[in-house]
Amino acid sequence: MQGAPDDNVRPTLVWPSLAAVFALVIAFTFSDDIVEFVLDLTGDRFTGARPWLVFVADCVLVIATAALKWRISPAPAQVFLRSLVSGWWGVGAAVVVAAHLALIATNEHRASLGATATIWVSVLGSLVFVAAMGVLLVSSIAEQPGSRTWLIPLIVGTVVVQLASALWYPVIDVQKGCAGDISSAYFSDMTNIIAVVLLTVGVELAYVRRVANAADPRHRVVPIFTVLWLCVGEVLAFTMLVKADMGPRCGLAAVWHEYSAFVVSAQALVIGLTTVLWLLVTDEGNKI
Known part of the structure; x- marks a missing residue:
């Protein structure tokens, strides 16, 4: 049964919560890709510093989530900092720092590994960072008592896109300078499937409309993010179809366009499908 809006709800909590989700689920997840893209733009002059640049970028994002957490749950500075360091946020931040330092320390050794071993190490590292992201996400917007299952679609979608990126990035030849490594049929199917999801x-589950009346405005974040990211994935997949018959697509922009469309559409689809499955197998939609 749909609940009535709570007069005490603070709608302003939605935007910092949504910003925290974007910072972690998007920026944190794709921070290494963003750094790689910037390095490609600079002509790979700073390639040796790539691990440290990703480390710095992730640390900035983690600190940003702390600032957003303070905005979401205001408290005196000393109390907030003490709870921040001793709580789940501190655990997530420590995992991020430790994982990055471990990757930096073993960088030369990993470079000497074979292709298969490199992929497995990349997958393992991705899972560690997803776990850290999940902890930071819970700490930032869902630390209060109550169900946190509404975060599951975001975490599952991030796991899948990290695995897809780890498995497919070696196939996408940036150095060759031409796109076309991913079948246009993939993007064609994505435009249809994402639209249905x-x-x-x-519409059919009326999820966004029900959640709009949630007592806790932070519960609105996941459906809002899901719809926005599905739309972004749909647009990117569609742009790949538009370019499919234009002949060879070469250049840095073409390669990164293809890769971005691939990972974003994959993540958006999995988040959307997991959201639908979550609503079907739980009663959370009725609770909120």
């Missing part, structure tokens, strides 16, 4: 999430 978007309709299912937004």
Whole structure:
């Protein structure tokens, strides 16, 4: 049964919560890709510093989530800092720092590994960072008592896109300078499937409308993010179809366009499908 809006709800909590989700689920997840793209733009002049640049970028994002957490749950500075360091946020931040330092320390050794071993190490590292992201996400917007299952679609989608990136990035030859490593049929199917999932999430299940009346405004974040990211994935997949018959697509922009469309559409689809499955197998939608 749909609940009535709570007069005490603070809608302003939605935006910092949404910013925290974007910072972790998008920026943190793709920070290494963003750094790689910037390095490609500079002509790979700072390639040797790549691990440290990713480390710095992730630390900035983690600190940003702390600032957003303070905005979401205001408290005196000393009390907030003490709870921040001793709580789940501190655990997530420590995992991020430790994982990065471990990767930096073993960089030369990993470079000497074979292709298969490198992929497995990359997958393992990705899972560690997803775990850290999940902890930071819970700490930032869902630390209060109550169900946190509404974060599951975001975590599952991030796991899948990290695995897809680890498995497919070696196949996408940036150095060759031409796109076309990913079948256009993939993007064609994505445009159709994402549209159906978007309709299912937004219309048939009326998820966004129900959550709009949630007592806790932070519960609105996941459906809002899901719909926005499904739309972004749909647009990127569609742009790949538009370019499919234009002949060879070469250049840095073409390669990164293809890769971005691939990972974003994959993540958006999995988040959307997991959201639908979550609503079908739980009663959380009725609770909120």
